Amino acid sequence: MHISRTLNIGILAHVDAGKTSLTERLLYNTGAIAHLGSVDAGSTQTDTGATERERGITIRAAVAAFTVGGSRVNLIDTPGHTDFVAEVERALGVLDGAILVLSAVEGVQAHTRVLMRVLRAMELPTLLFVNKIDRSGARYGELLDEVRRYLAPRVVVMAGVRDLGTRDARVLPGSLAEPAFRDALGEILADCDDTLLRRVVDGPPPTPAQLWAGLVDQTGRGLVHPVYFGSALSGQGVEDLIDGITGLLPSSTPTSAGSEPAGTVFAVERGQSGAKTALVRLFSGEVAVRQRVVLHRPGVEGPAGETVGQVTSLQVVGGQGEEAAGPLTAGNIGRIGGLPGVRVGDRIGLRGGDTDRAQPWFRHASLEAVVRPAEDDPAAAARLAAAMAQLADQDPLIGARVQSDGAIAVLLHGEIQKEVLTETLERDFGVRAVFSPSHMVCRERPSGVGEACEEIGRRAPSPGGFWATVGLRVEPGGLGDGVVFGYETELGALPRAFHCAIEETVHASLRRGPRGTEVTDCRVTLVRSGFVGPLSTAGDFRGATEHVLRRALERAGTRLHEPYEAYEVETPLGDLSPVTACLGACGATVTETVGGADTWLLRGTLPARAVPEVARRLPGLTRGEGVWWSRPCGDRPVDGTGAGQGHPGSPRPDARE
Known part of the structure; x- marks a missing residue:
C-alpha cells in the first residue's frame, strides 16, 4: 500500500479516562492488531512494562501505528497520572495533532484542563473524544457545557447519542446533509472567517463543501475542536473518530529529503x-x-x-x-x-x-528524595548506581546524582513516581532500594563574579595537586539560561579529551553548590589552561576543575532560590473567604480576582512547596466544586539561609504529595 502521508498523533487524558483502551480499539478497528487487549488483563499493546500492566496505568510514552487508506497514523499513548507528566511534555514536541480523551461520567477533570491549556497554547490541532457513553451516569448536554466553559469555547459537536448511560448507547453521527448540523457548523466557523460570516448573514448559505473545507482549515490551526462521542470498550463512535483523524488533522510538511537530518x-x-x-x-x-x-x-x-x-x-x-x-x-x-x-x-x-x-509547559519536578540500597553492601550500592544511570537515560529529568556519601539524589513529581521507581529497581535490576522522605528542591544562583586558577610549573605539582592548569570565572547568567560554558582560551589549546573533561566536570559539580543545591543560570568561562604532555591526563583536569570551580563559587557567592508557581483557582461564590484564607496561610499572593455569575476566579503566585497542600484542601473547602491549575513561573530568593524552606537539610512535612 502506498503511504502518501504520516500523522503523529498523541492521545492524552486525565488518568482513568480510557485513553489506553481507546488506543487499543483504534489499532483493532484498523486491523493493526488481531485481538483486542485489555488494561485490566494487562494485555494492551502500549502498556508493555510489568509495573504498567499490574497497576493498569501508563508510565512511559509508547508508539503504535495503523494505516487507513494512504495515511499512516503513529499513535503516541502518554501517561495520564500527573507524576509522569514529563513523558507527556516530551511527546508534545513531536506531535502533528492530539486526541484529548474525556470520560462521559467524570467529565472535565483537573488534569484535563491543564492538558487542554497546553494544547491550545501550542496551537496543536486537537480532537476531543468523550469516552464511556455506555456507563451509568454518562452525560451529554451538561458535559458539553463543561467543555465549552473549561476547555475551549469553540467546539463542533460531531455526533449525538441515543440511550446514553446504558449498554445500548449508540452514536448518531452528524451529517452535512442535515440543515441543523450545517447551520450550527456555519455559525461556529464564521467567528474566524469573514467570507463565511458574510454568507451566513447575507446568503447564499455556504455549501457543504465550503463548510467542510472551513472545518479542516480551522481544526488544523487549532481554532476549533471537533467533539466525538463513543465507547472504547464497545467500539461505538470509534470509526467516526478515525475519519476525523485522517480527514481533519494535518500532517507536518517535512523538509526535503536532500537536507541534513x-x-x-x-x-x-x-x-x-x-x-x-x-x-x-x-x-x-x-x-x-x-x-x-x-x-x-x-x-x-x-x-x-x-x-x-x-x-x-x-x-x-x-x-x-x-x-x-x-x-x-x-x-x-x-x-x-x-x-x-x-x-x-x-x-x-x-x-x-x-x-x-x-519550553516547559507543565510543573517541574520540584521534589527530591535520596535513594539507598536496602542492604549495607558496596556491591548493592554499585548495582543501584548502575540502575539509576540507566533510568536517567530514559528520564533525564529525574536528575540522578551521586552524593558524597554514595547515596543517590533524584528529582520527582510525586510519591507515585517514587513507588514505581522502587518497583522497577527491584523487578528489572534486582536492587532493593529505600527512599528518604521527599523535600522541595531549591536552586542556587551566583550573587556576583568569582574567579580562581590553579597552575602547574615545570616541576611536578605538590602532593594532591594535578598536572593541569585550569582557570575559571563564574558569573550570573540570564534567567532560565541554565549553565552556559564558554571559552576565553583558544579552543584548540588543549586536546579534545581535556576540553571534554573540564566541561563535564563543570556541569557535574554545579549539581551541588556551596549550599548543597544545584547551581543554575550562570556562565562559567575557561580563562586559562595548560598541560604537560605526556604527563597530563583527563583525570588531572577533572580534579583541578572541581577544585578551581569550588573556589570561584565561594568568591562569587550564591543565593538560594525556591520555585514558585502561577495559579488559577475557580471557586463557588460562597466559598471565596475560606479559599483566600487558605491561600494566604500557604504564602500565596492574589494578583487578580474576577467575579462571574456563580464563581470567583482568582489568579496569583505561591511557593511550589505549598501547591500540594492547597490542592489537597481545596475540595473540602468548596464541596468538591473548586478547580485548581498551576504551572511554573520561576523562583524567588529565600530569606536568610533558607532553613525550613526547601533546603535539603530541612525537609518540610507539607512538601510531600
Missing part, C-alpha cells in the same frame, strides 16, 4: 541485553543503517554536548516489508540502535524539531 529523541527503550534503542521523530532529511549521525544535548554547550554515533539498526514505526527497515524519512518515527550514549531529549542534527515546543 534533524530529529528529536523522545523515548529510549532497553532490550534484555541492555542495548539502547532510541525512538526518534525525524523532521527533515533521512537516516539509514550504517549512517553516522551527530547528537546534540540541549543545555550542554561545546564538545561535551555533542556525540557522534553510527546507526546499526533501524525500524520505521508502522512500516511494512522493506520499508520497515528504513531509511527513516522526514515526518516519520523510527527505532534507531547503535547510539550507546543517547538520552531522552537529545537531538539529531543542529535543529532537531520545533524549538518553540521545547
Whole structure:
C-alpha cells in the first residue's frame, strides 16, 4: 500500500479516562492488531512494562501505528497520572495533532484542563473524544457545557447519542446533509472567517463543501475542536473518530529529503541485553543503517554536548516489508540502535524539531528524595548506581546524582513516581532500594563574579595537586539560561579529551553548590589552561576543575532560590473567604480576582512547596466544586539561609504529595 502521508498523533487524558483502551480499539478497528487487549488483563499493546500492566496505568510514552487508506497514523499513548507528566511534555514536541480523551461520567477533570491549556497554547490541532457513553451516569448536554466553559469555547459537536448511560448507547453521527448540523457548523466557523460570516448573514448559505473545507482549515490551526462521542470498550463512535483523524488533522510538511537530518529523541527503550534503542521523530532529511549521525544535548554547550554515533539498526514505526527497515524519512518515527550514549531529549542534527515546543509547559519536578540500597553492601550500592544511570537515560529529568556519601539524589513529581521507581529497581535490576522522605528542591544562583586558577610549573605539582592548569570565572547568567560554558582560551589549546573533561566536570559539580543545591543560570568561562604532555591526563583536569570551580563559587557567592508557581483557582461564590484564607496561610499572593455569575476566579503566585497542600484542601473547602491549575513561573530568593524552606537539610512535612 502506498503511504502518501504520516500523522503523529498523541492521545492524552486525565488518568482513568480510557485513553489506553481507546488506543487499543483504534489499532483493532484498523486491523493493526488481531485481538483486542485489555488494561485490566494487562494485555494492551502500549502498556508493555510489568509495573504498567499490574497497576493498569501508563508510565512511559509508547508508539503504535495503523494505516487507513494512504495515511499512516503513529499513535503516541502518554501517561495520564500527573507524576509522569514529563513523558507527556516530551511527546508534545513531536506531535502533528492530539486526541484529548474525556470520560462521559467524570467529565472535565483537573488534569484535563491543564492538558487542554497546553494544547491550545501550542496551537496543536486537537480532537476531543468523550469516552464511556455506555456507563451509568454518562452525560451529554451538561458535559458539553463543561467543555465549552473549561476547555475551549469553540467546539463542533460531531455526533449525538441515543440511550446514553446504558449498554445500548449508540452514536448518531452528524451529517452535512442535515440543515441543523450545517447551520450550527456555519455559525461556529464564521467567528474566524469573514467570507463565511458574510454568507451566513447575507446568503447564499455556504455549501457543504465550503463548510467542510472551513472545518479542516480551522481544526488544523487549532481554532476549533471537533467533539466525538463513543465507547472504547464497545467500539461505538470509534470509526467516526478515525475519519476525523485522517480527514481533519494535518500532517507536518517535512523538509526535503536532500537536507541534513534533524530529529528529536523522545523515548529510549532497553532490550534484555541492555542495548539502547532510541525512538526518534525525524523532521527533515533521512537516516539509514550504517549512517553516522551527530547528537546534540540541549543545555550542554561545546564538545561535551555533542556525540557522534553510527546507526546499526533501524525500524520505521508502522512500516511494512522493506520499508520497515528504513531509511527513516522526514515526518516519520523510527527505532534507531547503535547510539550507546543517547538520552531522552537529545537531538539529531543542529535543529532537531520545533524549538518553540521545547519550553516547559507543565510543573517541574520540584521534589527530591535520596535513594539507598536496602542492604549495607558496596556491591548493592554499585548495582543501584548502575540502575539509576540507566533510568536517567530514559528520564533525564529525574536528575540522578551521586552524593558524597554514595547515596543517590533524584528529582520527582510525586510519591507515585517514587513507588514505581522502587518497583522497577527491584523487578528489572534486582536492587532493593529505600527512599528518604521527599523535600522541595531549591536552586542556587551566583550573587556576583568569582574567579580562581590553579597552575602547574615545570616541576611536578605538590602532593594532591594535578598536572593541569585550569582557570575559571563564574558569573550570573540570564534567567532560565541554565549553565552556559564558554571559552576565553583558544579552543584548540588543549586536546579534545581535556576540553571534554573540564566541561563535564563543570556541569557535574554545579549539581551541588556551596549550599548543597544545584547551581543554575550562570556562565562559567575557561580563562586559562595548560598541560604537560605526556604527563597530563583527563583525570588531572577533572580534579583541578572541581577544585578551581569550588573556589570561584565561594568568591562569587550564591543565593538560594525556591520555585514558585502561577495559579488559577475557580471557586463557588460562597466559598471565596475560606479559599483566600487558605491561600494566604500557604504564602500565596492574589494578583487578580474576577467575579462571574456563580464563581470567583482568582489568579496569583505561591511557593511550589505549598501547591500540594492547597490542592489537597481545596475540595473540602468548596464541596468538591473548586478547580485548581498551576504551572511554573520561576523562583524567588529565600530569606536568610533558607532553613525550613526547601533546603535539603530541612525537609518540610507539607512538601510531600
